[in-house]
Amino acid sequence: MRGLSPEEQALWAKVTETIRPLSRERLPEPGRQAEPSRPVPPPIAHRPKGPAPSRAAPFAPPRQRIANTLDSSWDRRLRSGDVQPDRVVDLHGHDLERAWQAIDRALEQALVNRERVLLLVTGHARPGAPPVQRGRIRAAVHDWLSASRHRERIAAVRGAHRRHGGGGSLYVILRR
16 A cells, blocks of 8 residues: 655645544544553443442433324325415514414414314525524424424424425324
């Protein structure tokens, strides 16, 4: 195997400066020796009696996703745009907090009125660098619905047909 030329070494040094490690462990600085790793204790042959020691979880467990309980006829009707929403929630001009409150109120009212299909008009997500502040509501809607107190009553969430806003809208279908 051949070594790197000086130009390749310079290019590789530039590339490695832009990389962020996946692990939170600090990488050794160039020119320094890596610290020796701690010895790993041997595995325990038996499990001690009594309750296991409590350990704080390094992260919260993932939230349950909304169940996908629609049959193919529903999907066909949604794709063709034949479904008329019972309630429309337009989130344009809302900040994140007000948008979440509007969604929660709309779900509550729809359940009380026994409505089946909500249309959430979120606006299109705008790809781009961090200065782009648009599309935050669209990005958060699925997490909000998964965390909602009404999550068990939501049958499915689907992208809306073009006549109802296309990529800037979502259908929320409620269970009967």
